[in-house]
Amino acid sequence: MAEVHLNSIIKSYDGQTNVVDGIDLEIADGEFVVLVGPSGCGKSTTLRMIAGLEEITSGTITIGGRVVNDVAPKDRDIAMVFQSYALYPHMTVFKNMAFALKLRKTPAAEIDQRVRAAAEKLGISQLLGRKPKALSGGQRQRVALGRAIVRDPACFLFDEPLSNLDAKLRAETRAELKQLHQQLATTSVYVTHDQEEAMTLGDRVVVMSGGLIQQAGTPLEVYSHPANRFVAGFIGMPSMNFIEGRVEAAANGHSFEGGGVKLDLHGPLAEAAGSAAGRDLVLGLRPEHLSLQDADAPAGRTIDLKVQVVEPLGATMDVYGQLPSGQRILVRTEAQPLEIGEAARFTVATEKAHLFETGEYGVNLRDQPAAALA
Ligand SMILES: Nc1ncnc2c1ncn2[C@@H]1O[C@H](COP(=O)(O)OP(=O)(O)OP(=O)(O)O)[C@@H](O)[C@H]1O
Ligand SMILES: [Mg+2]
Incomplete structure (x- = not known):
């Protein structure tokens, strides 16, 4: 050995x-x-x-x-x-x-x-x-x-x-x-x-x-x-969704605006956002970090998608939906009935999202463990 x-x-x-x-x-x-x-x-x-x-x-x-x-x-x-x-x-x-x-x-x-x-x-x-x-x-x-x-x-x-x-x-x-x-x-x-x-x-x-x-x-x-x-x-299947936009300072922290949606930033992402305000950035959302809205999700943590395709997978389903900008993103969530062509509201686990610099190899601005930088 x-x-x-x-x-x-x-x-x-x-x-x-x-x-x-x-x-x-x-x-x-x-x-x-x-x-x-x-x-x-x-x-x-x-x-x-x-x-x-x-x-x-x-x-x-x-x-x-x-x-x-x-x-x-x-x-x-x-x-x-x-x-x-x-x-x-x-x-x-x-x-x-x-x-x-x-x-x-x-x-x-x-x-x-x-x-x-x-x-x-x-x-x-x-x-x-x-x-x-x-x-x-x-x-x-x-x-x-x-x-x-x-x-x-x-x-x-x-x-x-x-x-x-x-x-x-x-x-x-x-x-x-x-x-x-x-x-x-x-x-x-x-x-x-x-x-x-x-x-x-x-x-x-x-x-x-x-x-x-x-x-x-x-x-x-x-x-x-x-x-x-x-x-x-590259890692993760289905792949992460990327939405281009900007971080803006808001009354109670920072928000991300892009693709026709506005999301309040929470947790580690909010810290990363502080130094990035006003710059072009890319928000990364894994399909499993969006879910059909739970009733008490606050505004600023939801996005509306026009449902285009639903693929049932048994316990979960894949939903292809359009952002207001027309960009298509993918959601993997618990199987539930959904109307094709209708708008549906999804809750975003923004504390799990990522923010990247623009470009194919744009650096992840969220906290990096020491090992990841090695
Ligand atoms: N014997 C060779 N002579 C010249 N160029 C080569 C040779 N072998 C590989 N290359 C080139 O080197 C690059 C890397 O090739 P490599 O075979 O290492 O890729 P890989 O990551 O294994 O890809 P794949 O997943 O397709 O197997 C490619 O652009 C390839 O065309
Ligand atoms: Mg090879």
Whole structure:
């Protein structure tokens, strides 16, 4: 087992643009870290540099305290699992799993014991004699995992290993992977573009965009205290609503005006608003922080939406509604009857809202925990 440190990592493929533009990240021994971000943000490139499959343009990577910049992939004591399972088609499951150990000249009895133990953990013991083409996608992915486990590496590297599986199998395999990590406690770096996968798997989630780390924190930190508008919009499903407007000083504090609505600001937001009065800002409201109005919600905490679409989800429903400005926002609230085309009044939990500077990466003005700024 080992900790993995990335220091000022830069990668340029063409010598002109940096697709990874200066990444610092310390991954603790036994930690499960997920790199998440949109397509092209540099996740796989970062992972491949840790694996040694891609040269580092500048910076250093250490695994277990050893600088590995010039160490060949096979000597880094890592095991990588890809989206494409990359199994050898002519070999049985057993041989696929045993392959790396055989290359290392591990004694046959030990290979046998390790392959069987890994197969047991993954529930594929009955498949050891089969060839990959006689396996389902989920089974193949388990074999690919098994092949990584038998090597007992210092670190697992995963690049979207579940994305070829259908939704149900993906969710099941995700849970198994988490359980496996709880058993093995091997340092793991996992890449995905799926924020839900990141939130459910990671001890820590590293949100990337444009070759930079936008924020690294626990799933709850990045969800509740997003460092900027990008993280706020990327983490959480359905996505946060953003309303452009301004903070104005009011008789009893501050209010936000934008999208044709006016909201009194409360709690942490009111403090942030003090220094921001008179500037163009963006209010961030999660869909679940609006609810159909309770009778005694004071004016200044409600907004009226013209209901356009209602999607029943069972206990809750998603409501797409128009602000007076015409902007469409989404509300997730308790299921109740609603008339399409009518105006409905919603209560806003303004104490949970966020205020951002304008722009794609506009800074969150609300209180930031120290970890979120790291
Ligand atoms: N071998 C390569 N040569 C040149 N450019 C590359 C190479 N590999 C990746 N890139 C570019 O580097 C950038 C980052 O790619 P990377 O594969 O790291 O993204 P990613 O975050 O893994 O995206 P995805 O979610 O689509 O897998 C992209 O703009 C990509 O086109
Ligand atoms: Mg990728």
